[in-house]
Amino acid sequence: MSESILSLKEAQIFQRENLVLSNVNLNINKGEFVYMIGKTGSGKSSLMKTLYGDLPLENGTGSIVGFNLKSLKEKEIPFLRRKIGIVFQDFKLLNDRNVFENLKFVLKATGWKDAEKMKTKIMEVLKKVGMETKDFKMPFQLSGGEQQRVAIARALLNDPELILADEPTGNLDPATSVGVMNVLKEIHDTGKTILMATHDYALILKFPYKTLKCEGGELFEVVQQNSNI
Numbered sequence: 087m088s089e090s091i092l093s094l095k096e097a098q099i100f101q102r103e104n105l106v107l108s109n110v111n112l113n114i115n116k117g118e119f120v121y122m123i124g125k126t127g128s129g130k131s132s133l134m135k136t137l138y139g140d141l142p143l144e145n146g147t148g149s150i151v152g153f154n155l156k157s158l159k160e161k162e163i164p165f166l167r168r169k170i171g172i173v174f175q176d177f178k179l180l181n182d183r184n185v186f187e188n189l190k191f192v193l194k195a196t197g198w199k200d201a202e203k204m205k206t207k208i209m210e211v212l213k214k215v216g217m218e219t220k221d222f223k224m225p226f227q228l229s230g231g232e233q234q235r236v237a238i239a240r241a242l243l244n245d246p247e248l249i250l251a252d253e254p255t256g257n258l259d260p261a262t263s264v265g266v267m268n269v270l271k272e273i274h275d276t277g278k279t280i281l282m283a284t285h286d287y288a289l290i291l292k293f294p295y296k297t298l299k300c301e302g303g304e305l306f307e308v309v310q311q312n313s314n315i
């Protein structure tokens with residue numbers, strides 16, 4: 087039987103007092119790759135934020151990587167975030183330190199102590215995204231695509247069960263987007279579960295996976311045909 091890694095039932099997604107999405111029913115099983123599409127302002131980021139504990143789940147039920155979103159306590163949020171890797175549109179690398187130190191910062195913040203083990207892990211994840219020779223570079227010395235690869239490597243550091251990617255190719259040109267998507271595909275092919283919000287329909291056609299759409303305050307699955315997305 088397939089194992090559910092993320093489930094929302096009759097969930098309502100709020101931004102403060104504004105209802106953004108209602109009656110959200112969503113199930114993602116271990117090993118799936120799922121896209122979430124929808125116009126600007128349709129609620130994709132709000133749903134993502136609810137999933138990683140940045141917005142509270144006020145109505146409905148939700149579980150993600152074994153955490154109950156409805157009863158999630160503030161102090162549990164760091165532990166939830168260790169089990170999910172988050173990738174953002176704007177990379178969010180620390181500009182005052184090099185690639186290696188960016189990744190080491192996350193390991194230290196999540197309890198790693200042994201310098202050799204940290205180094206091994208950092209080089210392992212950088213290799214996965216094809217950035218193992220650029221560990222000494224500062225973020226501003228990298229292209230957008232390279233920065234996003236580092237951000238994906240950072241998301242893999244604690245071997246997450248699920249990766250949430252919120253428009254990971256939103257700041258990249260089409261060719262670079264395909265490169266980053268190939269990295270995500272390779273990671274998915276090793277068994278990782280990925281939920282990716284995107285505007286990029288060309289990518290969806292090139293890398294077809296299950297697609298959900300936010301529209302009119304609701305979330306539903308779409309059949310993959312040009313006319314439907």
Ligand SMILES: Nc1ncnc2c1ncn2[C@@H]1O[C@H](COP(=O)(O)OP(=O)(O)OP(=O)(O)O)[C@@H](O)[C@H]1O
Binds near residue numbers: 104106125126131132
């Ligand atoms: N911090 C906030 N406070 C209040 N309302 C917000 C906030 N952030 C977003 N909203 C509103 O919530 C709704 C959903 O926004 P959200 O960012 O989730 O959409 P989105 O689909 O991710 O859009 P985009 O594709 O532009 O990122 C919009 O009406 C937006 O104006």
